[in-house]
Amino acid sequence: MGKVKAEYIWIDGHKPTSKLRSKTKVLEGPVTSLEDIPEWSFDGSSTMQAVGNDSDCLLVPVYYIKDPIRGEDDILVMNEVRQPDGSVHESNTRARLAEIAEKFKHHEPWFGIEQEYTFFVGRSPLGWPEGGYPAPQGPFYCGVGADEVFGRDIVEDHMEACLEAGIEFSGINAEVMPGQWEFQIGPVGATDAGDQLWLARWLLYRIAEEYGVNATLHPKPVKGDWNGAGAHTNFSTKSMRESGGIKVIEAACEALGKKHDEHIAVYGAHNEERLTGLHETCSISEFRYGVSDRGASIRIPMATAKDGYGYLEDRRPSANMDPYLVCAALIETCCD
Ligand code: ADP
Ligand code: MN
Ligand code: MN
Ligand code: MN
Numbered sequence: 001m002g003k004v005k006a007e008y009i010w011i012d013g014h015k016p017t018s019k020l021r022s023k024t025k026v027l028e029g030p031v032t033s034l035e036d037i038p039e040w041s042f043d044g045s046s047t048m049q050a051v052g053n054d055s056d057c058l059l060v061p062v063y064y065i066k067d068p069i070r071g072e073d074d075i076l077v078m079n080e081v082r083q084p085d086g087s088v089h090e091s092n093t094r095a096r097l098a099e100i101a102e103k104f105k106h107h108e109p110w111f112g113i114e115q116e117y118t119f120f121v122g123r124s125p126l127g128w129p130e131g132g133y134p135a136p137q138g139p140f141y142c143g144v145g146a147d148e149v150f151g152r153d154i155v156e157d158h159m160e161a162c163l164e165a166g167i168e169f170s171g172i173n174a175e176v177m178p179g180q181w182e183f184q185i186g187p188v189g190a191t192d193a194g195d196q197l198w199l200a201r202w203l204l205y206r207i208a209e210e211y212g213v214n215a216t217l218h219p220k221p222v223k224g225d226w227n228g229a230g231a232h233t234n235f236s237t238k239s240m241r242e243s244g245g246i247k248v249i250e251a252a253c254e255a256l257g258k259k260h261d262e263h264i265a266v267y268g269a270h271n272e273e274r275l276t277g278l279h280e281t282c283s284i285s286e287f288r289y290g291v292s293d294r295g296a297s298i299r300i301p302m303a304t305a306k307d308g309y310g311y312l313e314d315r316r317p318s319a320n321m322d323p324y325l326v327c328a329a330l331i332e333t334c335c336d
Contacts, residue, residue, distance in 0.1 A: 004029040005074040007067060008040055008059050009202050010081050013048035013091040016269035017217075017320045020202050021047055029073055037061040037077055041084075049081060049091055057089060058082040063195040068164035069206065076165065076202070078195045093324040094194060100328045101190040104335040110241075110311070111193035111327055112170065112186030112234035116319045117204065118179055118221040119151045120214045125179030125222060126150045134178050137227065141176045150179050151213065158200075158207050159183065165203070167196045176227040176279075186234065187311075190331060194323040219318035220273035228274030228281070229319035235330050236311035245309030246300075252312060252334040253289040253298050259333045260287040260297070266325040268318030275316065282315070 009022040025040055044050025044057035059079040067074035081089040088095040101109070119126035127150025128134050143149050155172055162169040162183075170184045183204075185196050201217070208215045220228040239248045256263065264271065264284060275284035282288055282297045289298035289312075291305040297316050304310030317326050 002029055002073070003027065004031050005067070005070050006031070006037060006064075007070075007074075007076045008061070008079055009076060009199065010042075010059055010079040011091065011093075011198065011322075013044075015048070018091065018322060020198065020205065022202065031064070031073070031075055034061055034064065037064060037075075040079075044081075049089060056084055058084055058086070062094065063191075063199075065165040065167065065199060068161040068203070076199055078199060093322055093328075094191070097194060097324040097328040098191055100331050104331050107331070107335045108238040109190055109327075109331050109335065110187035110236050111190060111323075111330075112184060112188075112311075113193060113197050113323060114182055114184045114230070114232040114234070115197060115200065115217075116175055116180060116182045116229040116231065117215045117217055118177070118229055119154070119181070119208065120179075120216055120221070121212070125177070126213055127179050136225070137176050137178075140174060140178045140180075142173050148178070149174050151181065151211075154208050154211050154213060155181050155183075158204050161203050161207060162200050165199070167200055168192070169200070175229075177222065180221075180227065180229060187236070190327040191324075193327055197323045217318075217320040219268060219270050219320060223273075227279045230274065230281075230315065231268070231317045231319050231321050231323075231326075233314045233317050233323075233326055233330065234311050235314060235334065237335060240311060241309055243309055246304065249300060249304065249310070249312050253300070255333050256298060256314070257287045257289070259329075263314075263329050263333070264316065266322070266329050267316050268321035270320070271316070271318040274318055280315075284316075 004027045011018045040059040045052045045055035061077045063078040064075045067076045081092045168188045172183045272284050275281045277283035280294045288296040290296045291300045292302045299313040
C-alpha cells in the first residue's frame with residue numbers, strides 16, 4: 001500500500017463568520033479508521049486562532065471521507081481545533097455539539113440541511129451582465145436553458161463529487177435569483193450533518209475554483225429585490241417521526257418561539273439583511289409557525305400535517321450559518 005494524501009480541513013477563527021482552511025499531509029497507507037490518521041498542528045496566528053508568540057494549535061481528526069478529487073485512496077479529514085494541551089479551542093463549536101448529541105441521543109435527532117449559495121465571477125453573480133442586472137426574478141427557480149441557468153456544470157460536478165465521497169447528499173435545485181443554487185444533505189444525525197455540510201462546502205469551493213468561479217454563502221449577496229440565501233434546517237426526533245408526532249412537533253414550535261432570540265444569535269451573521277418578511281422569509285423580529293407557510297419562521301411540511309407525523313423546517317438559519325451551532329440549538333430547545 002502506497003502513500004495516502006490526506007487533506008486536513010478545519011474551521012478558522014474568522015469573525016463574525018468562520019471560514020474553511022486546509023492543508024495536505026502525506027500518510028503511510030492504508031487508512032482504514034480514524035485511528036490511522038494522526039493529530040497535526042498549524043500556525044494559529046495566521047487563522048485568527050492564536051497570537052504570534054504562542055501560535056501552535058492542534059488538529060484532531062474527527063471524521064473522514066474519500067477524496068473524490070485526488071482519487072482512490074486519498075481522503076478529506078475533518079478536524080476539531082484544540083489547544084496544545086488538548087482543551088477545546090474557543091473557535092471549536094463541534095465539541096459542544098458532540099456533547100449535546102450524546103446527551104440527547106435517545107431522541108434520535110435527524111437533520112436535513114438545504115444549503116443555498118451564489119456563484120460570483122469578480123463582483124457579479126455568475127451569468128449577470130457586467131455591472132448590470134438580469135431580467136427580474138421569476139423564470140430562474142428550477143429553470144432550464146442557457147438564458148436562465150448559470151453554472152450547472154459546476155453544480156453537477158459538485159453533486160457527483162459529494163456522492164462519490166459518501167456524503168448523504170439528497171438533491172440540488174437552481175434558485176430564484178439567477179446564479180444562486182441549493183444542495184441538500186440528510187437526513188442524518190447531528191454531528192454527521194455538521195461534518196458533512198462543512199465538507200460539502202469545502203468541495204463546492206474547491207470544485208468551483210477549477211472553473212475560476214467563487215461560491216459565496218452571504219445571506220444577501222445582492223441588495224434589493226433579489227432573494228437572499230438561507231440554510232433551511234429540517235429537524236425531527238424519533239417521537240416526531242412516529243404516529244401522533246405532530247403533537248411533539250407543535251410543542252417543539254412553541255418552545256422554539258420562546259427562544260427565538262437565542263436561536264437567531266447563532267443562525268448566521270448579516271441574517272437581518274435576509275429575514276425581512278419579503279422573499280419567502282419571516283421578519284427577524286417576529287416568530288411564526290404554520291403548515292406549508294413559506295413566510296413563517298418554522299414551516300410544518302404539508303405531508304407532515306397530513307400524515308400526523310414527520311418533521312419541521314426551521315427557515316431562519318442563513319446560508320453562512322455554522323451547522324454545529326444550529327444543530328446544537330435545535331436539540332437543546334426541542335429535546336430538553
Ligand atoms: P423544501 O421543500 O423546503 O425545498 P427540500 O426538499 O429542499 O425541501 O429539503 C428537505 C430536506 O429535509 C432534505 O434534506 C431531506 O433530507 C430532509 N428531511 C426529510 N425527512 C426528514 C426528517 N424526518 N427529519 C429531518 N430532515 C428530513
Ligand atoms: Mn429546498
Ligand atoms: Mn431553497
Ligand atoms: Mn426549504
